[in-house]
Amino acid sequence: MKSKSKSKRSKKSEEEEIDEEDYGIIVVHTDTPLLVDMDMRTAIPALEHLLGYNFHDQSLLIEALTHSSYTEAESYQRLEFVGDAVLGLALTNHIFLTYPTLDPGQLSSLRAANISTEKLARVAVRHNLYSYLRRNAPALDEKVREFSLAIRYDADEVPYDGTVKAPKVLADIVESIAAAVYVDCNFDLKVLWLVFRALLEPIVTLDTLQQQPVTMLFEYCQKHGRRVDIRHWKKGVKNIANVYVDGKMVGSGCSEQKEIAKLNAAKEALQKLLDSEPMSMDTDSQRFGGTQEEGAKQRLNELCSKNRWPKPFYKVEKEVGPAHEKLFMCSVQIGISNDIYVSSGDLKSRVKDAENSAASCLLNALLELNFA
Known part of the structure; x- marks a missing residue:
């Protein structure tokens, strides 16, 4: 130089x-x-x-x-x-x-x-x-x-x-x-x-790709017998990703780009897991049944009614698979003041279950934001 x-x-x-x-x-x-x-x-x-x-x-x-x-x-x-x-x-x-x-x-x-x-x-x-x-x-x-x-x-x-x-x-x-x-x-x-x-x-290369935070997070959790779940939702133009390990949120990321939000959330989660090993995953503090999806639509409706928010709006975002094995992914959005909160759930075999999955994800996000 x-x-x-x-x-x-x-x-x-x-x-x-x-x-x-x-x-x-x-x-x-x-x-x-x-x-x-x-x-x-x-x-x-x-x-x-x-x-x-x-x-x-x-x-x-x-x-x-x-x-x-x-x-x-x-x-x-x-x-x-x-x-x-x-x-x-x-x-x-x-x-x-x-x-x-x-x-x-x-x-x-x-x-x-x-x-x-x-x-x-x-x-x-x-x-x-x-x-x-x-x-x-x-x-x-x-x-x-x-x-x-x-x-x-x-x-x-x-x-x-x-x-x-x-x-x-x-x-x-x-x-x-x-x-x-x-x-x-x-x-x-x-x-x-x-x-x-x-x-x-x-x-x-494959070696450098495997060093990515998301890959490392999944490999770490698989090695230790833990279940990892990354959930996405939106607040306005911002994408927010939350990482749950055995039902407890351990990382969060925010960006206009969905993938960057996911990466930042994975980095934070991985660092917390490494810093706190061995780690106790206590999910009793999860309200609304934590990440449980059954009945999530009803709980979200009750929350909206209690706070006088508009009713949740559900939408089928994706359909995959042949007609006899079709899977559905739904999103749900609600308005709070001047903000729109949107969250998507996992692929399910029934639209009702997909809506419950989306509602569960949104409930957890609202809980973290102290809305619930």
Whole structure:
């Protein structure tokens, strides 16, 4: 790493001292680090060098580096559409050949970990791709800057960190560049993978995936003979996930993204379990029958009547399986003051049971919020 000269300006904050080579943004000598658009004459050779690939049609790369806010030229949206699909297929081939014994569920998890918005956004930051993007979007610049700062200390091999929402534009750039290569090499998937694999490193492996908080939580509870249940509900635009072990809540997470809420809840639960081992799971304090689902609809109706809340509204969210073995998942929502509380239950063979499951989940959430 190059040595950094000291500035004679007033003392900067920690965020203002980031280095472009470390965190993938360009620092201009002002009081705030800014993301700067590069000229295409600089971008094309720089990216060809990064990829180790010379374009036959450089206009494809220019299009891949043009955001919709830059109205003077065609944006990357069509290429991003292709890139999303082709990267998924390339990763599918890779993990299928690398892990010949994995079942479809494990293969899907590995693929998802490698092409998630957050994973691709980290790739964009690591290789400074956003600085090459033609754009006219100051608000977007700020979001990218915040994400770059937030992940600056994270290890690259850790996927799905879940601590910050990744700007979609970063993943879009990676996908559009992938599509540009794919189209330029006459739709040769093998060539694309040979060119693009290095850019995506480190590839998430089965070993690193198994270190995820949710996976570790389930493995820990299975090993110790405990039952783990993760329940989701919504408050406005926020997703809330609660982790129950043997009926007792031991972790909670909140985020606009459902998966991030789940990850944060699993992290908290796992840490509590590890810190308090051996742990007593006393469920006697659970009111309304704890996580018991039988009669939950009636108890929720009684609670709403008691507090003069509107009646609960139930909805079938999902139906799976053949007609003779169909399973149902229901949601329930109620209004309290100006807020809407929504919760979904587990898959059940009868709609009535699915509604009871949803009601039970919502009752537990209300209990934790001291509404019940």
